[in-house]
Amino acid sequence: xxxxxxxxxxxxxxxxxxxxxxxxxxxxxxxxxxxxxxxxxxxxxxxxxxxxxxxxxxxxxxxxxxxxxxxxxxxxxxxxxxxxxxxxxxxxxxxxxxxxxxxxxxxxxxxxxxxxxxxxxxxxxxxxxxxxxxxxxxxxxxxxxxxxxxxxxxxxxxxxxxxxxxxxxxxxxxxxxxxxxxxxx
Amino acid sequence: xxxxxxxxxxxxxxxxxxxxxxxxxxxxxxxxxxxxxxxxxxxxxxxxxxxxxxxxxxxxxxxxxxxxxxxxxxxxxxxxxxxxxxxxxxxxxxxxxxxxxxxxxxxxxxxxxxxxxxxxxxxxxxxxxxxxxxxxxxxxxxxxxxxxxxxxxxxxxxxxxxxxxxxxxxxxxxxxxxxxxxxxxxxxxxxxxxxxxxxxxxxxxxxxxxxxxxxxxxxxxxxxxxxxxxxxxx
Numbered sequence: 001x002x003x004x005x006x007x008x009x010x011x012x013x014x015x016x017x018x019x020x021x022x023x024x025x026x027x028x029x030x031x032x033x034x035x036x037x038x039x040x041x042x043x044x045x046x047x048x049x050x051x052x053x054x055x056x057x058x059x060x061x062x063x064x065x066x067x068x069x070x071x072x073x074x075x076x077x078x079x080x081x082x083x084x085x086x087x088x089x090x091x092x093x094x095x096x097x098x099x100x101x102x103x104x105x106x107x108x109x110x111x112x113x114x115x116x117x118x119x120x121x122x123x124x125x126x127x128x129x130x131x132x133x134x135x136x137x138x139x140x141x142x143x144x145x146x147x148x149x150x151x152x153x154x155x156x157x158x159x160x161x162x163x164x165x166x167x168x169x170x171x172x173x174x175x176x177x178x179x180x181x182x183x184x185x
Numbered sequence: 186x187x188x189x190x191x192x193x194x195x196x197x198x199x200x201x202x203x204x205x206x207x208x209x210x211x212x213x214x215x216x217x218x219x220x221x222x223x224x225x226x227x228x229x230x231x232x233x234x235x236x237x238x239x240x241x242x243x244x245x246x247x248x249x250x251x252x253x254x255x256x257x258x259x260x261x262x263x264x265x266x267x268x269x270x271x272x273x274x275x276x277x278x279x280x281x282x283x284x285x286x287x288x289x290x291x292x293x294x295x296x297x298x299x300x301x302x303x304x305x306x307x308x309x310x311x312x313x314x315x316x317x318x319x320x321x322x323x324x325x326x327x328x329x330x331x332x333x334x335x336x337x338x339x340x341x342x343x344x345x346x347x348x349x350x351x352x353x354x355x356x357x358x359x360x361x362x363x364x365x366x367x368x369x370x371x372x373x374x375x376x377x378x379x380x381x382x383x384x385x386x387x388x389x390x391x392x393x394x395x396x397x398x399x400x401x402x403x404x405x406x407x408x409x410x411x412x413x414x415x416x417x418x419x
Contacts, residue, residue, distance in 0.1 A: 027246045032238045039236055046321045049239060056246045119233035137198075138227060139234050144198060159197040166196045170226065 023060050030076055031056070033140060037077065040135050041084060043124060051087070055080040074146060077136070081150070122172040130165035133158055188216075195220050199227045248309060290375045293345035295384055298363040298399040303339075303354050307361075310339035314353075322351050323417075326366050326394050332416030334364070334409065348372065350397075355409065362400035362409050366417075369395045392419035 034055060038048035058079050059066075066075050123131060136142040136150060144162075148155045186209035194206055199220070210217040239245075296302065314337040319330050322340055336356040343352040348371040353364045372388070372395045379386045385406050386399040396413055400406045 024247055027243050031243045031246055035238045035242060036234060036236050040234065045239075046318050049242070052242075053246060116229075116233040119229060123230070123233065134230075135234065138231050159193075162198065163193050163196040166223070166226070169230070173226075 019063055023056075023063060026059065026063075026072060026076070027056060030073060033073070034076055034080055036139055037135055038080060038084070040123070040131065040139070041081075041128075047087070051080060051083050054083045058083065073140060074142070074150065077140065077150060118173070119169075122169055125172075126165060126168060130161055130168065133161050134165040137162060186216075191216055192219065195223050199223050245309060290345055290348065290372055291379045291386065293348075294363075294365060294375075294386060294397055294399055295381060297343050297345065297352055297365070298384055298386075303361055303363070306339040306341060306352070306354055310341070310354075314338065314340045319353070323366070325349075326351065326368065326419065328366065328394055328417055328419040330417055332412070334412050334416050335362075357400060357402065357405040357409075359405075360401055362398065362402075362405050364409065364413060365397040365399075367395050367397065369393060372397070389414070391417055394419045 031052065034052050035048060038051050038055075039045065042048045042051060055076060059076060066072060123134075126134070133147050133151060136147045137144075142150070144155050144158055147153075147162075148158045151158065153161075186205060191206065191209055194201060194203065210220050316330060319337060319340045322342065323330055325342070334353075334355060337353050338356055338361070339352075339354045341352055343350050343365070345365065345367065348367055351366040353366075355362045355364060369390055375388050375395070375397065377388055379388075383401055384399055385401070385403045386397060387406055387410055388395055388397040389410065391414065394417075396410075396417065398406050398409050398413065400409075
């Protein structure tokens with residue numbers, strides 16, 4: 001009886017070690033992308049760190065449900081977005097404010113070269129519906145279809161938002177006002 | 186291809202592999218130039234998005250999970266061990282109350298200033314905690330840190346028994362010094378000076394909050410006390 005227990009115990013340990021290795025590989029591969037994504041989504045370093053921590057903790061708990069390692073990035077972003085949404089469930093009154101909080105100081109994203117500072121300011125002022133698909137495309141390398149699935153939108157809407165996001169950035173860089181017919185449609 | 190469709194497609198997906206778009210760019214140098222320009226802007230955007238990641242963040246994530254696992258495992262112990270632990274705890278607490286006097290908060294403070302505990306906290310926190318991060322947490326106590334108190338290695342909420350505190354571990358000349366912020370009305374019983382064989386502590390009132398400083402070196406504790414008196418406001 002004791003030996004059987006021992007065997008079971010050691011196979012559990014091996015499973016645990018495999019899980020641990022898999023988890024560590026995930027953390028190493030994606031923690032930077034996830035932190036950056038959270039920063040652009042939340043614009044607060046302390047909260048962004050907390051949300052990424054919660055995300056990985058959830059990931060650890062349900063690691064068995066990740067069957068295909070190639071889908072890991074989308075899987076983690078799905079968890080992260082859900083964790084971020086939970087923040088608002090806990091603190092509902094904040095929900096109204098999030099898009100109104102303009103980030104005046106681009107230094108919260110760290111010290112950067114001058115031209116990046118301007119771009120960061122412009123990006124953080126984009127509304128979330130434009131900023132998020134753009135982050136998914138540029139930062140995470142998601143395709144239009146993947147973004148559509150994450151945001152639960154159809155692909156055409158995603159493409160329109162991506163177009164508008166870049167258009168707004170371009171205009172902000174040029175310091176111009178929207179040029180009616182060129183941006184519509 | 187229509188200029189507008191071309192531009193829209195490129196703006197939505199600068200790395201498109203749509204053969205019609207590629208052909209249109211080949212046929213028209215102006216379109217090709219526009220595409221190059223958008224790709225350059227995207228490269229700039231990618232660089233601008235590439236913000237620095239906190240130091241040791243990956244290690245911290247791996248460690249955090251390890252601690253979660255550890256506490257879950259502890260919960261999975263058989264019932265009789267839990268029962269034995271409970272009995273031991275009741276005996277321990279009764280002993281403390283009967284023979285050690287009512288020294289509640291100070292004992293909790295000592296527990297958090299324990300070397301093993303501090304090591305764990307510091308490992309979790311990574312390295313240096315910024316003043317900004319501290320002030321995010323100080324907001325709970327309606328306080329602000331505006332001066333230098335030395336290198337803060339960790340700043341976390343800790344419960345001293347049932348009293349919520351902000352526990353900071355500060356690098357001292359030798360070893361570490363602990364600073365706790367608690368609400369005054371939860372800490373009235375705590376004496377101004379208290380000590381054990383290894384630790385010395387001092388507590389003082391600063392406007393609406395109480396600050397507790399504990400360490401193994403009396404001189405460092407009193408130095409931090411002086412600094413803290415002017416560095417914090419409530």
